[in-house]
Structures are given as C-alpha cells and as structure tokens.
Amino acid sequence: MDLDSLFTVDEFEAVAQRKLDPVYYDYIAGGSRDEVTVRANLDGFGRLSLLPRVLRGSAQRDLAVTLFGARSSMPILISPTAFHRLVCTEGELATARAAARADTIMIASMASTVAVGEVAAAARAAAPADHEPTLWFQLYLQPDLDDTTALIARATKAGCKALVVTVDSPVLGANERNHRNRFHDLPPGMACENLRNLRGDEPGNVRQIAMSPELSWDHIDWLREHTELPVLLKGVLHPEDARIAVDHGVSGLLLSNHGGRQLDTVPATIDLLPEFVEAVGGRVPLLLDGGVRRGTDVVKALALGAVAVGVGRPIVWGLAAGGEDGATRVLELLRDELDHTVALCGARGLADLTPDLVRPAAGSRR
Ligand SMILES: Cc1cc2nc3c(=O)[nH]c(=O)nc-3n(C[C@H](O)[C@H](O)[C@H](O)COP(=O)(O)O)c2cc1C
Ligand SMILES: CC(C)CC(=O)C(=O)O
Numbered sequence: 130m131d132l133d134s135l136f137t138v139d140e141f142e143a144v145a146q147r148k149l150d151p152v153y154y155d156y157i158a159g160g161s162r163d164e165v166t167v168r169a170n171l172d173g174f175g176r177l178s179l180l181p182r183v184l185r186g187s188a189q190r191d192l193a194v195t196l197f198g199a200r201s202s203m204p205i206l207i208s209p210t211a212f213h214r215l216v217c218t219e220g221e222l223a224t225a226r227a228a229a230r231a232d233t234i235m236i237a238s239m240a241s242t243v244a245v246g247e248v249a250a251a252a253r254a255a256a257p258a259d260h261e262p263t264l265w266f267q268l269y270l271q272p273d274l275d276d277t278t279a280l281i282a283r284a285t286k287a288g289c290k291a292l293v294v295t296v297d298s299p300v301l302g303a304n305e306r307n308h309r310n311r312f313h314d315l316p317p318g319m320a321c322e323n324l325r326n327l328r329g330d331e332p333g334n335v336r337q338i339a340m341s342p343e344l345s346w347d348h349i350d351w352l353r354e355h356t357e358l359p360v361l362l363k364g365v366l367h368p369e370d371a372r373i374a375v376d377h378g379v380s381g382l383l384l385s386n387h388g389g390r391q392l393d394t395v396p397a398t399i400d401l402l403p404e405f406v407e408a409v410g411g412r413v414p415l416l417l418d419g420g421v422r423r424g425t426d427v428v429k430a431l432a433l434g435a436v437a438v439g440v441g442r443p444i445v446w447g448l449a450a451g452g453e454d455g456a457t458r459v460l461e462l463l464r465d466e467l468d469h470t471v472a473l474c475g476a477r478g479l480a481d482l483t484p485d486l487v488r489p490a491a492g493s494r495r
Contacts, residue, residue, distance in 0.1 A: 424466025
C-alpha cells in the first residue's frame with residue numbers, strides 16, 4: 130500500500146474496510162444500537178463553521194501542549210481503543226511507535242492485545258534519543274479491587290503518567306453488528322494481555338474485563354488514595370457529573386461518548402462542550418474525543434474550550450492500512466491539517482483559538 134497516496138482519514142477508513150475481515154471492520158466502525166451517536170459525533174462538527182481573523186502575523190505557529198507535566202507536540206492524542214492485533218500483526222507495539230514518532234500521547238487501552246509494559250518499551254525504543262514518550266493507561270475499574278490494584282501497579286511500573294478511568298460502561302454497549310456477526314471472542318492466540326496472570330499465581334490465566342454497575346464515586350475516591358498518578362475520567366456526559374467529578378478531586382476530564390458505542394442517542398461531544406466548560410469553570414483541563422476526522426474539527430474543539438482532542442477510529446484505520454507507518458501518517462495528516470487550519474484562522478497558536486471563531490453552520494460535512 131502506498132500510504133503517501135492517502136490524504137484523508139476517510140481514505141484510510143476506505144482502505145481499512147477493503148483490507149479487514151468485515152467482522153472486525155464492523156466491530157471497529159460500529160456503535161451501539163441505531164448508531165445515532167456515531168453519526169451525531171461527525172455531524173456535530175459539520176454543523177459548526179469557522180470564522181477566521183486576519184492580519185495577526187501568524188507565521189510561527191506552536192501547536193504543542195503540556196498536559197500533567199508532559200509535553201505533546203500537538204493537541205491530538207490517541208484515544209484508547211482495544212485489540213489492535215485484530216488489525217495489524219504488531220498490534221499496540223505499532224501504535225506506540227507511531228505515537229512516539231509523532232511525539233504525541235498514547236492512551237493505552239486496558240483491553241490491549243499487548244501488555245502495557247511491552248507497549249511502553251516499544252514507545253521508548255522508537256522515540257528520538259532526547260525524548261521521553263508519554264503513555265497514559267485507560268482503566269476499567271474492576272469490582273474486584275485487588276485486580277484493579279494489580280492493573281494500576283502494572284501501568285505504573287510501565288511508566289504510564291496518568292490513569293484514564295472509563296466511567297460510561299456500567300454494562301457493555303450493544304453493538305448489534307457484533308451480534309449479527311457472532312463476534313464475541315478474540316481469535317485464538319489473542320487476549321487482553323494486561324489481564325494475564327493478574328495475581329501472579331494463575332499462570333496462563335487471562336481474566337475477562339468486568340463491566341460493573343456497582344461502581345460509584347466512592348471508587349473514584351478509593352482510586353485517588355491508591356495512586357499518585359493524575360486521574361482523569363472518560364465518559365462523563367452530564368455537566369452535573371462533571372462538577373461532581375471535579376469536587377472528587379479528579380485531575381482532568383475526557384469528554385467522550387465512547388465513539389457512540391455505549392448509550393445510543395447521547396449528544397455529540399462537541400455539542401456538549403460549551404456546557405462542560407461552564408460546569409468545570411477552568412478547574413481542570415478538559416479533553417474531548419468523538420468524530421474528530423479533520424484539522425478543522427480539532428480547531429473547533431479547541432476554540433470551544435478543549436485543551437486537546439483524542440482520535441480513536443482514525444488510528445485503527447491507519448494501523449489497518451499500514452501498521453506503524455499507517456498510524457504515523459494519519460497523525461501527520463491531522464497535524465498538517467491542524468497547522469493549516471490554525472494559519473487560515475489567523476491564529477498564532479492554540480491560545481488564539483477562541484470561542485468567537487466558531488459559529489453555527491448550515492448543512493453538514495457528510
Ligand atoms: C474499536 C474501538 C475500541 C475501543 N476500545 C475502547 C477501550 O478499550 N476503552 C475505552 O475507554 N474506550 C474505547 N473506545 C472508545 C475510544 O476511546 C474513543 O472514545 C472513541 O473511539 C472516539 O471516537 P472516534 O472513534 O470517533 O475518534 C473504543 C473505540 C473503538 C472504535
Ligand atoms: C473491550 C471493550 C470493552 C473495548 C471497548 O471499549 C469498545 O470496544 O468500545
């Protein structure tokens with residue numbers, strides 16, 4: 130595959146769809162139930178227009194952002210997605226190398242098909258000599274707190290710099306494409322490697338991830354007492370819960386509807402962002418994911434108050450099309466689009482991206 134002949138995330142998706150087993154393509158592309166929210170995430174950006182400023186002298190554009198002490202060369206992070214070995218042989222090793230090469234932050238899924246220690250080592254090996262790559266760990270709190278403690282220990286030992294706790298999954302979302310395709314298990318030879326031998330006394334055993342409706346704010350308090358790492362919550366959608374989260378001392382929020390894969394018909398994250406900004410009142414950084422496919426999407430989210438965005442499916446399409454190089458190209462395309470959009474907005478850097486640049490638009494991109 131000549132990756133240089135691909136110029137958009139959508140083109141990467143088309144190639145991925147051609148290459149992948151349709152069962153895996155459906156797992157990745159799909160969302161829950163009628164996929165209303167999957168579409169809403171894309172349409173949400175399409176319903177906003179950008180209103181640029183001019184003549185502000187924007188020749189030197191700095192896209193870097195610092196999050197919890199770690200610098201990322203751009204405000205586009207890799208959101209956690211499960212099972213990368215379904216789409217490329219090297220799985221999360223390839224993703225980690227791409228993130229390190231692009232000098233951005235990877236949020237490693239707890240449901241990785243490579244253990245987090247190996248993922249971190251791959252990132253370090255691929256990073257430029259003077260550069261420490263940043264990995265965060267996405268955690269589903271396990272109702273068995275000993276399991277959770279063991280997972281945190283693994284992530285911490287691997288050098289992860291933050292825990293991103295996904296709180297939108299008291300039960301698993303219903304992707305009806307998976308039901309139709311009878312996709313319920315990983316193929317032989319693949320597993321959630323972070324859950325292997327969790328207790329050290331269970332050789333060969335890979336636990337299943339438990340989604341637990343028992344979880345409550347008490348678990349967030351418990352977690353904060355059991356880790357020195359910054360704790361971000363991923364999947365808070367109600368602005369009142371955003372306020373509660375901040376009151377519970379979380380370090381940041383990743384405004385996410387899980388790419389439309391949990392509760393269907395929740396709003397597009399970009400539509401919720403202004404209310405979130407108001408609820409949080411600058412007390413913690415706000416990140417956003419869901420439907421980011423273009424540099425213009427990134428600029429809209431940043432202008433409306435996000436400090437950074439995450440991309441989920443685009444990275445998986447990159448991996449499917451061309452492994453590490455494919456994911457790297459997706460990140461570089463998005464970086465170029467972002468820089469180009471910042472320039473066209475007459476902005477000198479991310480600080481110039483202010484809410485007045487965003488207006489409601491007629492029509493939708495797709
Ligand atoms: C195939 C796939 C697997 C995912 N796995 C996880 C996961 O393990 N943990 C998690 O918190 N979110 C997971 N997500 C959600 C992403 O982190 C992210 O919220 C979503 O993909 C963002 O939307 P986008 O795909 O439109 O960029 C997954 C999403 C996809 C598409
Ligand atoms: C292991 C799964 C729960 C991963 C996930 O969050 C998803 O597929 O959306």
